[in-house]
Amino acid sequence: MNFEMIKAAAGRLDGHARQTPILSSPFLDEIAGRKLMVKPECLQRTGSFKFRGAWSAISALSPETRARGVIAFSSGNHAQGIALAAREHAIPAVIVMPNDAPALKIANTKGYGAEVVLYDRPGGESREAVGEALARERGLTLIKPFDEPLVIAGQGTVGLEIAEQSQDGDVLVCCGGGGLTAGIALALAETAPKMRVRPVEPVGFDDMARSMISGVIEKNDTGTGNICDAILTPQPGEITFPIIQRLCGPGLVVTEQEACRAMVLAWQHLKVVAEPGGAVALAAALFHADKVEGPTVTAVVSGGNVDPTLFAETLQRYG
Template identity: 50%
Template structure:
């Protein structure tokens, strides 16, 4: 299982008033993250515009602290745990990016962190999570239940569980990506027509969609998934959550969801436009393009929005488009594989 797998019912995030997540919650998260998360830039490259026929603006969250957008949601969530409870620590389940975001946030806040990770997670993600000072507990994703392991750890230590996507505070933190994207575009005098972002459990995508609905309401938001893990696409088409049968089998390890998160789906069902998917080959082509042409290091799951753009999955010629690159924690062997194509 990965960051986007099943949904434990416990959570470190406090209950938020009104709707599960509001635009005001995203604004509050931006305040908590100020000075902690990096304000990633909005980039353009003439070759990308030439290749797509669109005016493309890139939000490179692969440059974010801990190497992905996950730091935003993790820090926003952990910073709201009362100081009197922080010594008990936190527990999280993750294939790597949420793991690093939680571990990095816990270190900044002086909290112990234990991360339950699949034994076959990319080596760089295991190493970096330990490097932030977290205790890593590995499991066999085909034989063991990570949620049961995490629940047991929480019961033993009194630690709080930090869900990777089905948590209001996590979603609000991830929504600051969309808030920044909209504000940066507006500062340039740009009106976005479409925005694409990689989608797993939907924490990032729902946060971005909610921020855009308030700050750039004319922009259409699109989820992008690996083609064999298209639970969001099918769920949005059906109007009810759908599941994926497979638990592994794609180079996009960060996006292999079992089913949409309840909170994220409730938001995206109202705010998302057309959902698209990309193949592993298209994701690897995007990794190679980002490295060779944009000079950016991006992991396959973090590159699927770029992949969708390059592969022409949507009619975007002549439009102004925003894309999010979500993570850069790629094993050297995977990068070599992409560049060797």
Template identity: 40%
Template sequence: MTELTARDVQDAAANLEPVTARTPALSALSLDQAASWPVVCKAENLQRTGSFKFRGAYHHASSLPAQERARGLIGASSGNHAQALALTGRLLEVPATVVIPADAPAPKVEGVRALGGRVVTYHRGSEDRDALVADLATQGGLAIVPSANSRHIMAGAGTVALELLAEHPEIETLVIPVGGGGLAAGSATIAKHLYPGIKIIGVEPEEGADTLLSMRCGQRIALPEAPVTIADGLGHSSPSPLTWAVNSKLLDTVVTVTDQDITTAMAFAFRHLKVVVEPSGACALAAVLRGLIPHESGTIGVVISGGGVDLPTFQRLIDHPAHRKARAHV
């Protein structure tokens, strides 16, 4: 792959403009006070299908030769990319198959089926999802749409930062969750092009710090075991090759947050920003609230990447004694 460029992201923005929602940038005085700096949050939980993933999935699939995509699309995901792929298939009028963990959150699976996607489940730890995807693709002549490891996926995801920085050019530090790495790679590419001095901080769950450990080692590494974290969308064992090539050069640093940090951020977003955020989507905000972001001046930009969580799970995660105590003082 040739180097990902700002032009790739700008071209993706033009392609996506008719089909994506221009999500709002949220702010609150209480958030500024908690962070000790002005903060704006790009609310991709309000994107179509509930996460930023639709941007990359649609851009990748719509960029395929028509004859290739007409046979159908297939991809693997813990849920958000799956819903994005299902909607993409619906809009492009081609069948979409998604391979999802058997324990994926029910709303995400139901969302795929509601959009007309075919669901194939697999068991984490005992089945190789990539091999399953490859087999199904070969059998059906389907085009694989990766969740992160694609130039078009990265470019589409990078439109999140392009929109945010267009509205808030005063941002001096951009904080982004890192799972497969597509969002971080695309966002860092366009952000560093527009504002070379901007800092890009990646955030991972403590139990799934594959990008952080890879950066420390200077090469891609694989975690010895599959990560166990409530941030299921960020539970990757190793960075994707293409995203790693970008992120290893452009991310200024990567920090980690605990599951408790994440649920605290979810509760904070609900109370003060009036939005429902899934665990993976709350990681960047969690790092800001914990004071983990190296920042010296200006505004902090935060990407809230998704909102795919059902009500019982959301209530269970935020119903912690510390959160109840905080509510009592609001």
């Protein structure tokens, strides 16, 4: 995994992924106590940064391998990214999704043309085992959601854009398995070394933050039970963790309530729809300003695929 792979991914993504803007608001600056730059990857195709990694990985396959089709496991955002990238390459895609994933994400994945296979996440069924068995049975190429170099390379293109659009200071990134965090950190280490990446996680699922402290990969006690479904992963990736440990600053942790408040503020002042897991970095910038360094902070809103009912309830409760 290296910077050259990110540059190559940027070339393959040219004309297919959107370059998302940097947004700001004086109201949010006041809350954060500094200039706050927001990178809304919720405006990316399929509503999250995951399209970048999906296209990067699929487009790099040989024509013969790609034609057989791909398989992925995901709670929703990687699923949608793979489904659309596969459709635009005219190849089959099978997505293994948890049966408690948001209905909108399951519907969207099917809408992009993928076959969805549900597994029992609350019951402890392994998505990896289901995915690997189907891959062997059907001859599909498994594209992991974060612990895959070509996926990390695609996510790293977010960092290339931040280096051009933002300023020095901490860059806060919503973190599950660490693909986006690792990719941005690798990109900024080469293009904007004064910017420091910080992974942000929800309370109870802070495996990356704990791993960075202990120096070894730590696991979460459970895979469910938090509103931030997009970033609930069992543990950091074997590939992503060493990159993050080497290049990133300490992890930050936010509550569900803080994520929800950030969703509301993003809607009110940026006119941006963020899902809970996609809003944790913004929440850290707004409500944990004492733990952030520099006169400027950049927060990545990683996704906006929120259930409409949940979004309406969040606006009503926290607005």
